[in-house]
Amino acid sequence: MKSFLRKLLVVLGVLLAIVAVYVAYSWFTSISDRQIEDSMGTDPALVEPDEQTIPSFALPEPKGWKEDEKPKPYKGLKVSRFADKLDHPRTMLTLPNGDVLVAETNRPPAPEGGGITGAVMKFFMGIVGAGGPSPNRILLLRDADKDGKAELRFVLREQDLATPSGMAVGNGKLYVANHDAVLAFDFAPGATKLEGKPEKLMDLPPGGHHWMRNLLLSKDGEHLYVAVGSASNIAENGSEEEAGRAAIWEIDLANKENRQFAGGMRNPNGMAWNPSTGEMWATVQERDMLSPDLVPDYLTNVPLGVHYGWPWIYWKNKYDLRVDNPMPIYLGEYVRKPEFALGAHTSALGLLFSTGGNRMGEGFANGAFVARHGSWNRRPPAGYDVIFVPFDARGNPKDKAITVLSGFLAEDNGSTRGRPTWLAWDATGALLVSDDTAGIIWRVEAPGAALSAAPREIVEDSLPPQRDLDAGLDRQFKMRIKKDVVIEE
DSSP states (O other): OOHHHHHHHHHHHHHHHHHHHHHHHHHHOOOOOOOGGGGGGGGGOOOOOOOOOOOOOOOOOOOOOOOTTTOEETTTEEEEEEEOOOOOOOEEEEEESEEEEEEEEEOOOOTTTTTHHHHHHHHHHTTTTTOOOOOOEEEEEEEOOOOOSOOOEEEEOOTOOOOOOOEEEETEEEEEEEEEEEEEEEOOOOSSSSOOOOOOOOOOOOOOOOOEEEEEEEETEEEEEEEESSSSSSTOOTGGGGTTSSSEEEETTTTEEEEEEOOOOSEEEEEOTTTTTEEEEEEEEEEOSSBBBBHHHHHEOOOTTOOOOOTTEETTEETTTTTOOOOTTTTTHHHOOSSEEEEEEEEEEEEEEEESSSSSGGGGEEEEEEEEEEOOSSOOOOOEEEEEEOOOOOOOOOOOEEEEEEEOOOOOOOOOOOEEEEEEEETTTTTEEETTTTEEEEEOTTTTTTOOOOOOOOOOOOOOOSSSTTTTHHHHHHHHHHHHOOOOO
């Protein structure tokens, strides 16, 4: 009996060793030899897929910033602390009176019985500073003397909040997106307390792999847009779990009806109006486990009815053969190509356009700022910065992105001082950057710079309607057509 047990233990030991070697091989050998810039721009390099059973984890541990430390700004810019000692600040909203709202939030509790996958995910999120309970609080920060530091802070609201993220203001309301619903509160800028019972505008699919729910109010205040990420990587748990997800929704605020505005977007986050064209633009996080260099997150415009292919297709015509769910018929005919790649696994989040009245200097007067939260499954790590994507006079991305703020990732890539998350303008035109794991709001400006002019608005007449089949053809061409078909003038 003892001999049998000894042999059994030896066999189990060998099996465990094989599993350990396999896991170590999977984690640490899938290392990219490419620069992250290769998977950026209007024409990124799309390498051949290299499917991973276990992703190559790279989990820099948050260490925080010392009192005398700060991120490294682009030349000519200055960075300072607008507010600190916050509890996982994620999204921000600047009110018309200059007050800044900050959502202190984190992922919702995992469902009971999450199994091994849930336990592993919880462990990894804890390492990167995202595993704690959600504060479920909205703070109001006030820089009353406009010296670049918020000397006053108020708890605006805690009640009724469940992993709040998206915020928008207008129509005498403050709109807040919990992970499972969109709420509307009566609100007037200047108030330091959010009183009263909210109105629920829309239920949302709760939690999931991507739990942030961003909001964007239309310019006329008639519609509210809600970004909802997928529950999984590539719908591996079935299409039912993804109902209502990987999409941007539109709420008609007059009648409270909603419709899907755009789809096929694995995890849309930042949303903003392009000041030149008036179009909605968004940042989107793409799929994992195809290689360290696939698939690039992206920045793109979002026309009504657009589909970006998730989970079946990426980058317009690249098919993900791992997906088992049947693809809608003819989907491949109308999937749209993203406008600008932001790098593979960089975890793009906050989005902010140059709008005029900004104090960032001449080189940042026309384009989009993007906060890249940083990779968890790319070796070497990528992101952990704020970049600027220049736009041309027609409102389209051009050239290479500029790194506006860096230094969040330690030099050895083994730890982070913080992780940039969301972006906003303060009342003076300086750029605000939330750093969730460090609990800091950073402020960036070009000292002495004049306030920027707004990008030129593109206003063009539509093409005239075509009234008949030969509209627009010159007379000679029309005569030739008629002669060919033996029709007299």
